[in-house]
Amino acid sequence: MKALVLAGGLGTRLRPVTHTMPKQLIPLANRPVLEHVLDDLRPLGVREIGVVVGDWGPDIAARVGDGSRFGARITYIPQERPLGLAHCVSIARPFLGDDDFVMYLGDNLIQDGVTATAEQFAARRSDAHLAVARVADPRSFGVAELDAHAEVVRLVEKPRHPRSDLALIGVYFFSAAIHRAVAAITPSARGELEITDAVQWLLDRGARVTAGEYTGYWRDTGRIEDLLDCNRRLLDALAADRGGPADRVLLAPGATTARSTLTGPVLIGAGSVVENCRIGPGTSIGEGCVVRDSTLENCIVMDGARVVGRHGLRDALLGPATALGTGPHDARLGAPAGPLEVTA
Structure with missing residues (x-):
């Protein structure tokens, strides 16, 4: 299994700090957010990590290095501008090949790590396995609707009237099937290739998509x-x-x-x-x-x-x-x- 870590966001909600540094390098307990993410990948046995970077790529590479500190080799994948999570998968295709991979947002903190989610993916062998958590107000998230067997029946990005309180928390496990979906979808109304649209494309064509509920502490670190x-x-x-x-x-x-x-x-x-x-x-x-x-x-x-x-x-x-x-x-x-x- 490989890993794809997304670290190309602009961090507009954290300005003025992010005028002079990338949000992924803001320290938590004196270590960058991104390093906490990379630490979470070590127990999975991941040895190849692709890190998608934007304008702050050189600063991130200077801090994180070649990956040896995290027991892996890091390949930096430049993204000219943020065009959606599915776009990150698209530009990373040469790196990912046909391997299974975990995609992890590089500005999220998941305190208990992602080992349990990885074990669920390995056991269920679905085309995609999503980490979800219950939230009070799902309208700001991608929302998953599940059946009684924890299989996903529908995904909606930032719904005005959510039919579920299960939010996607930024950790996705994929088989190579996701590449066909990413190649087939078109940009959303906000001009981005949405990963929710890609997963929904798989669902519409009979693919098996599962989810696991995460009950520990997690945060998107986009706000102070x-x-x-x-x-x-x-x-x-x-x-x-x-x-x-x-x-x-x-x-x-x-x-x-x-x-x-x-x-x-x-x-x-x-x-x-x-x-x-x-x-x-x-x-x-x-x-x-x-x-x-x-x-x-x-x-x-x-x-x-x-x-x-x-x-x-x-x-x-x-x-x-x-x-x-x-x-x-x-x-x-x-x-x-x-x-x-x-x-x-």
Whole structure:
């Protein structure tokens, strides 16, 4: 089995941060979202991964590398502009060949991984197997309607009047049959080749499409509030996995704190300095940061950021090399201003 990871989206909902970096490289617990996705593929035994990239392709390749860190070989597949998930399958055909493959959206976090979904696909041997989850409002998702045997009878993209609460969550397992469907469909009203249309094409021609319900934590990280929630979840899990102290504060090698109160889960990256601060739950501070005379809670602070003399900062995403300071502290920052996004 191969894997196709989609990392070409524009991240318009995360601007201004995504003016200067791809959304797939925004860190959760100090690791890019995309790396969490690639980690999920390792237990599947996948050794060949195609990563579809857009304008940020060189930045993604520089960070992720050749795949050896993830036990695989990565092939980068350029996409000139976002033209739909099925278009990604089309341009990846030379890479995919006739192998089974998993397609995974590179900006999704699925905390329990996709091993169970892969096992379902292997056991049922359908032409397509979809990961679905129950949501309160399915109108923003592709929606699957299932029969009593968990076989898909209909797919609808963002229905105005959903007949099911089972949303597609961005993980799809396919046989080579999907290529005929992708080649046959036409762009939707929004000008994209929809993967839901391709799967529906298979259904209309008698193909067998199954689904498995995922009941764990997952998020599309396209909004800041979702990134912050994911970050908090991963920090909790990281502290538990490492058997952290009762206050659940994790310091990477070379990180230092002084005259500060840290209430976990908190993660401070290598080489960062925290002095005279109150750092509250859900905060991750990247590598090489300086945070002084400030209070932060539920924040993502990316590598190289400087925060001095800022109090009451919460629910914030600070881009790399961001400089925040007031009055006489400004001269101590030593870094150019970078992107900042805050949500109340």
